Amino acid sequence: MIKIIDLEHEYKKDNNESIKTLNKINIDIKKGDFVSIIGHNGSGKSTLAKHLNGLIIPQKGEVIIDDITVTDDNNIWEIRRRVGMVFQNPDNQFVGGTIEEDIAFGLENIGFPSKDMMERIIYAASKVGMGDYLKRPPHKLSGGQKQRSAIGSVLAMEPDYLVLDEPTSMLDPKGRKEVIEVLRELNKKDNMTIVLITHFMDEVVYSDRVIVMDQGNIVLQGSPKEVFHNREMLKNINLELPKAAILQKMLEEKGINFKDEVLTKEDLVEEIWQLF
Template identity: 50%
Template structure:
């Protein structure tokens, strides 16, 4: 696989009035491969959203470099291409919706890129179809649910044809039903459209199906690996103030009670299968 994003030994410091700011990222190095689904978790203030904003040049590192498909975010002439390559979806969909009709909103990005009108129509239809919102194309966004609004925001990014989409806590403001809609859309983008995904979240269940999980604490990466590897470290995660998926927690409690189960169970189906295998 080729490298989509390379973060090389970056530091980032938020400045305050005294010119002495907080070090939000401290010597962070990570690579995201093309087509990969990476989830970044950590409690509030761990640096995960700050890292996300570096991945499409919304923030520039105080020290070190970020490359997006080989383009350095510090070089101003690269910004346009970087943001076409790596799109971004934020917590609040209302902050990304700019039009009064769904299809006009999805068309906004391609129009600003100078895409021909015929191609815009095709992209809007394709993007709405991918997020299962085609039937709402003529609706007003303010009449939609939170999950539906977020899917419209995602469609607006898809219509600009990025190779990578960075999701900065896109389900934080949604109810469980809306979260499920958005997570299913994210998985579909990765598996069916082969879009590279970087998903920032504090919901542990959203990391279960990732290719790789990165755990952040105090502006540094403290754990990294496949979901089964990371979530098997229950005590370490809890020491960091993080939860684990409910099934993982249940598995850990059953093991403490002497039931012979592996520590890396992440889903209900896995749990049922393992329990049925016990004699």
């Protein structure tokens, strides 16, 4: 379980003015949860994510990973093994000449025994559907494949938690879909805990819980349905509903009454079918 207690963070601007980017944040993330964090640019969501594996050490408050408190450099490596991070740009994360080398790099760094290494590499690559591409260099991979490999390199370390900071924002539509499918699969089949930070409202509908941030505060959380029910509030903090929900709202304004609020186009067409 990841426990965040009264976490605060501020930074100083050039003119010495302090800006609070996180304000008394409290979150519990249980093993096996699929949690999405949304918020506009500058809402504090990336700062929050960087606290989860010690890239930022809490100034105030606590971040506890199972039984370890993120405090200083003493336990940072163990925390980073437990909490794997994947970032936006797949090109910045690729260090090896091939997928195999890329996954091996992380394992070598933790002194993983070389006799078991190949087995672990194949295991990790297969988890993200890249088992057949081990010898491929990065320039021969699509954006989606690169990002899946980055997830594979993290999985090879057998983390307990996977944190992804806008992993799809630089990908083409197919790449986006591939990455989201891999995450759903890892969550369902392996019970991997997923923390997904994203701007794409259509991606968060698959999570168990959505956390909405604004100006360093958690302003809303709940299931996707609960969260997107607060249409006015989301609008006030410059967030949009998923497209299917926007369309449904327009139809309601045109006098069509639906039974349920929807978040996906499939569900919307189902509702329309009921009225047809």
